[in-house]
Amino acid sequence: MENKKTIIAIIIISILIVALIAVSFLYSKFNKTQLDTLTEESNKLIQQDLINEEINEEIRTQKEYAIVEKTIKEYLTNIKNIYLEVEKLNSQINAEEIFSASNAEDGKFNNVDSLVDEYKEKSKEYLEQCISLIEEDSIMEAINNAELTAKKDYYVDLYKTVMLSDSMKNQLLKMEESVEKSRDNLIDKLTIVSNIKKFLEENSRYWNVKDDQLIFTNTNIMVQYYDLLNELNS
Numbered sequence: 001m002e003n004k005k006t007i008i009a010i011i012i013i014s015i016l017i018v019a020l021i022a023v024s025f026l027y028s029k030f031n032k033t034q035l036d037t038l039t040e041e042s043n044k045l046i047q048q049d050l051i052n053e054e055i056n057e058e059i060r061t062q063k064e065y066a067i068v069e070k071t072i073k074e075y076l077t078n079i080k081n082i083y084l085e086v087e088k089l090n091s092q093i094n095a096e097e098i099f100s101a102s103n104a105e106d107g108k109f110n111n112v113d114s115l116v117d118e119y120k121e122k123s124k125e126y127l128e129q130c131i132s133l134i135e136e137d138s139i140m141e142a143i144n145n146a147e148l149t150a151k152k153d154y155y156v157d158l159y160k161t162v163m164l165s166d167s168m169k170n171q172l173l174k175m176e177e178s179v180e181k182s183r184d185n186l187i188d189k190l191t192i193v194s195n196i197k198k199f200l201e202e203n204s205r206y207w208n209v210k211d212d213q214l215i216f217t218n219t220n221i222m223v224q225y226y227d228l229l230n231e232l233n234s
Contacts, residue, residue, distance in 0.1 A: 034061050034062060034063070034065040035065070035158075037060050037061050037065070038061050038065050038068060038069055038158065041056075041060055041061070041069055041072075041073075042072065042162040044056070045072065045073070045076060045162075045168075045171070046162075046165070046167045046168055046171060050076055050079075050080060050171055050174070050175055051080060051083055051174070051175055051178045055073060055076055055077050055080060056073075057073050057074075057077060059073070064148055064149070064150070064151070064155050065155070065158075067146050067147065067148055067155070068143070068146075068155050068158050068159050071142050071143050071146050071159060072159065072162055072163060074142075075133070075139070075142050075163070076171075076175075078133065079130060079133050079134070079172070079175050079176075079179075080175065082126050082129055082130045082133075082179055083130075083175065083178050083179045083182060085122075085126055086123055086126050086127075086179055086182040086183050086186060087182050089119050089122060089123055089186055090182060090185060090186050090189065092119075093119075093186070093189045093190070093193065093232070095193070095196065095229050095232050095233065098112060098115065098193060099112075099196060099197075099200065099214070100212075101209045101212045101213055101214055102212065104209050104214065107200075107201060107204025107205075107207075108201055108204070109197050109200065109201070112193060112194070112197045113194075113197070115193075116190045116193055116194055119186065119190055120187065120190060123183045123186050123187070124183075126179065126183065127179055127180060127183050130175070130176050130179040130180075131176060133172075134169075134172040134173065134175070134176055136164065139163050139164065140160070143155075143156055143159040143160075143163075144156070189232060192228065192231055192232045193232065195228060196225070196228045196229070196232070199224065199225065199228060200214075200225065203218075203221050206218035206221040206222075207221065207222075207225075
């Protein structure tokens with residue numbers, strides 16, 4: 001009887017050992033697969049043109065690896081969206097609308113200064129946001145706020161390996177430069193807008209509003225006005 005119990009105990013222990021080995025093997029294989037996939041996705045981000053190419057936000061990893069991948073992709077997308085917001089401001093500078101007859105009143109364009117100030121302030125805020133986002137503290141704050149559970153330090157280290165690498169730092173600097181270049185372009189446009197406003201107001205005796213259009217009574221003034229418009233649109 002004792003021998004029978006011993007044999008059963010040995011069989012049960014053997015089954016448990018085999019089960020643990022199988023689970024350990026599957027867990028190890030899962031981790032390797034997930035790590036390989038995360039590495040592949042990270043390499044794509046490091047090598048692509050993040051400003052001009054679409055960031056693939058599809059999450060290809062699972063569990064905690066997916067949280068790391070999602071945090072990386074969302075972070076980069078947030079910076080890119082700042083660039084797109086500044087570009088949107090650029091696209092909204094339309095001289096024909098700004099200096100339309102409906103905006104002219106007694107030879108003045110009173111709403112132009114507020115528009116210029118608003119766009120300058122917005123673009124300044126966007127650039128400051130971008131500069132803040134590429135700082136290491138901000139980069140790490142994103143993963144520290146993520147809902148990681150088991151082995152948090154391990155997954156944080158994976159994130160750091162990608163986001164604080166020299167290659168990614170170069171990518172982030174390129175994105176910042178794109179935002180700054182777009183903002184500089186916007187400031188140049190706004191300067192021209194202010195110059196056009198000043199020019200029209202100083203020469204208000206040479207134009208008037210007729211049939212919802214600005215009609216010039218002096219050819220030289222008209223030519224100078226359209227030269228300024230061309231400068232804005234170039």
